[in-house]
Amino acid sequence: xLKMYLEVIRIRFLMMLAYRVNYYSGIVIYSINIxxxxxxxxxxxxxxxxxxxxxxxxxxxxxAVSWMARAFYFNNLDREIAQEIRDGTVAIQLIRPYHxxxxxxxxxxxxxxxxxxxxxxxxxLVVSLxxxxxxxxxxxxxxxxxxxxxxxxxINVEVNxxxxxxxxxxxxNEGMIWAKRxxxxxxxxxxxxxxxxxxxxxxxxxxxxxxxxSYLPSMVLVKGLSGDAFWHALSVQAAWCVLLAIPVQLIWxxxxxTLIVQGG
Amino acid sequence: MRSIEARGLTKEFKVYxxxxxxxxxxxxxxxxxxxxxxxxxxxxxxxxxxxxxxxxGENGAGKSTTIxxxxxxxxxxxxxxxxxxxxxxxxxxxxxxxxxxxFGQRSQLWWDIAVQESFRLLKQxxxxxxxxxxxxxxxxxxxxxxxxxxxxxxRKLSLGQRMRCELVAALIHQPKLLFxxxxxxxxxxxxxxxxxxxxxxINREFGTTVLLTTHDISDIxxxxxxxxxxxxxxxIYDGGLQExxxxxxxxxxxxxxxxxxxxxxxxxARTAGMPLRWERKGERQVVLHLEQPDLAVSDVxxxxxxxxxxxEMQIEEVSTEEIVRKIYQEGMTLA
Numbered sequence: 001x002l003k004m005y006l007e008v009i010r011i012r013f014l015m016m017l018a019y020r021v022n023y024y025s026g027i028v029i030y031s032i033n034i035x036x037x038x039x040x041x042x043x044x045x046x047x048x049x050x051x052x053x054x055x056x057x058x059x060x061x062x063x064a065v066s067w068m069a070r071a072f073y074f075n076n077l078d079r080e081i082a083q084e085i086r087d088g089t090v091a092i093q094l095i096r097p098y099h100x101x102x103x104x105x106x107x108x109x110x111x112x113x114x115x116x117x118x119x120x121x122x123x124x125l126v127v128s129l130x131x132x133x134x135x136x137x138x139x140x141x142x143x144x145x146x147x148x149x150x151x152x153x154x155i156n157v158e159v160n161x162x163x164x165x166x167x168x169x170x171x172x173n174e175g176m177i178w179a180k181r182x183x184x185x186x187x188x189x190x191x192x193x194x195x196x197x198x199x200x201x202x203x204x205x206x207x208x209x210x211x212x213x214s215y216l217p218s219m220v221l222v223k224g225l226s227g228d229a230f231w232h233a234l235s236v237q238a239a240w241c242v243l244l245a246i247p248v249q250l251i252w253x254x255x256x257x258t259l260i261v262q263g264g
Numbered sequence: 265m266r267s268i269e270a271r272g273l274t275k276e277f278k279v280y281x282x283x284x285x286x287x288x289x290x291x292x293x294x295x296x297x298x299x300x301x302x303x304x305x306x307x308x309x310x311x312x313x314x315x316x317x318x319x320x321g322e323n324g325a326g327k328s329t330t331i332x333x334x335x336x337x338x339x340x341x342x343x344x345x346x347x348x349x350x351x352x353x354x355x356x357x358x359x360x361x362x363x364x365x366x367f368g369q370r371s372q373l374w375w376d377i378a379v380q381e382s383f384r385l386l387k388q389x390x391x392x393x394x395x396x397x398x399x400x401x402x403x404x405x406x407x408x409x410x411x412x413x414x415x416x417x418x419r420k421l422s423l424g425q426r427m428r429c430e431l432v433a434a435l436i437h438q439p440k441l442l443f444x445x446x447x448x449x450x451x452x453x454x455x456x457x458x459x460x461x462x463x464x465x466i467n468r469e470f471g472t473t474v475l476l477t478t479h480d481i482s483d484i485x486x487x488x489x490x491x492x493x494x495x496x497x498x499x500i501y502d503g504g505l506q507e508x509x510x511x512x513x514x515x516x517x518x519x520x521x522x523x524x525x526x527x528x529x530x531x532x533a534r535t536a537g538m539p540l541r542w543e544r545k546g547e548r549q550v551v552l553h554l555e556q557p558d559l560a561v562s563d564v565x566x567x568x569x570x571x572x573x574x575x576e577m578q579i580e581e582v583s584t585e586e587i588v589r590k591i592y593q594e595g596m597t598l599a
Binding site: 003004259260 | 384390391
């Protein structure tokens with residue numbers, strides 16, 4: 001089984017290589033985003049040393065880390081699933097002896113690992129030369145960050161699977177996919193760190209899974225969360241990983257029953 | 265052991281009906297109307313291990329829907345179904361290891377990567393041991409002549425090349441049962457022949473059961489001894505290809521070229537009482553339609569040959585294709 005999933009990851013690697021242009025354009029887009037948010041936030045900071053418990057340097061680090069983390073956890077699984085349902089290729093997936101959604105998740109992992117190695121790591125090196133960042137040196141913080149980032153990835157995959165599988169019921173869920181993308185970017189703390197939201201919104205967001213995708217992992221690295229604070233963040237993420245798996249599986253089973261294969 | 269056992273297999277779909285016009289569209293928003301379509305209507309089907317069966321019918325007769333139930337993709341609305349001893353939908357993951365499927369209109373290879381990468385992934389998916397994988401792959405590469413295609417991405421292959429690779433992909437785990445949904449659609453004669461020969465080979469050697477849907481009657485003639493014909497979701501014929509021909513090929517046609525012009529009435533008079541019909545084609549050409557299969561050509565000849573000088577004659581069997589067309593048009597009322 002494990003061999004099969006490794007093979008799935010490898011194949012996705014090959015496919016990413018087949019579409020190199022996408023990869024290059026991704027680098028440009030992410031660089032622009034990091035630049036834009038960096039200058040925007042620096043002008044908001046002005047000459048204030050810190051806002052909402054984040055210093056200007058921490059903020060710059062937060063921007064760089066959260067965008068580079070996004071390169072890892074972001075994928076278009078929802079769009080791919082919706083596409084396969086719409087054009088009927090999902091039938092091919094169902095004649096294979098594997099769980100379609102788990103294989104999809106591993107494809108997402110293949111994509112994530114590809115971008116992490118060929119994009120985030122070199123990107124981070126470049127960005128840390130251009131902007132003044134405050135990254136920990138060789139320390140356990142990176143391992144903690146890696147754990148937290150991986151859980152964030154799983155949560156994002158589950159959210160994507162959920163959105164994608166809804167295409168079984170609503171054949172054209174393109175609008176929903178776009179809305180979800182915006183919601184995840186905003187509510188996960190990518191565009192605005194959660195600590196900048198008004199108090200009531202922070203209270204609401206702490207009950208939603210989105211902050212566990214990006215905000216928590218980024219804070220682990222930026223603030224160097226340790227001890228109880230770290231374990232609390234990690235257990236919140238783990239809880240969401242488990243909780244979200246339930247509706248994904250339920251909707252999947254329901255979808256398989258009502259499946260109509262499009263186009264013959 | 266039986267490959268397929270279905271009792272009263274039924275699949276219904278709900279189809280939403282949209283009301284006409286803008287007003288109708290608004291009403292549809294609030295209250296949608298639908299009707300139920302019975303795509304497959306209580307069919308019984310038993311197929312033994314090692315059989316090669318053609319599953320035919322017009323477009324929309326319910327062939328593809330049946331295949332999708334038999335392969336576990338769709339859940340039947342009603343009826344009992346056992347394929348290779350499994351309930352295809354409920355035990356899907358275990359069940360699909362025992363079948364291979366080729367959909368002529370959909371590719372199961374990965375579009376953007378080399379063919380051999382797809383094979384490697386399928387090897388892992390079906391957990392085929394290295395030795396078996398190598399042996400089977402080498403053999404299929406040789407028989408289907410795809411050695412030169414392995415390092416090409418699938419999108420660069422022609423239809424015939426791709427279809428041969430699809431077959432390899434469907435057989436890499438040596439399934440006991442192979443579903444082919446229009447495998448030869450759009451292929452040239454040589455590729456078709458190559459594929460058919462290969463299918464006969466695996467059927468003979470490994471006893472692989474083959475269920476084939478096709479619109480190409482020559483596929484059936486080349487491969488299948490048994491035909492199941494479907495119309496509007498119901499099985500209207502299930503039996504041998506030979507019997508189908510015998511029952512439906514109501515006689516033959518015989519083309520005569522005569523030495524001199526003969527009056528039709530003379531021919532009719534000499535063969536009076538026989539179940540046949542004469543038709544004039546030209547001055548000296550006539551066609552004899554034998555309207556019952558048990559009427560022998562020699563009996564007719566015996567009646568006329570002493571009075572009419574025959575220059576040339578040609579017996580024409582009714583092709584399976586004509587028979588099938590006739591059944592599609594007239595229904596199965598006579599069989």
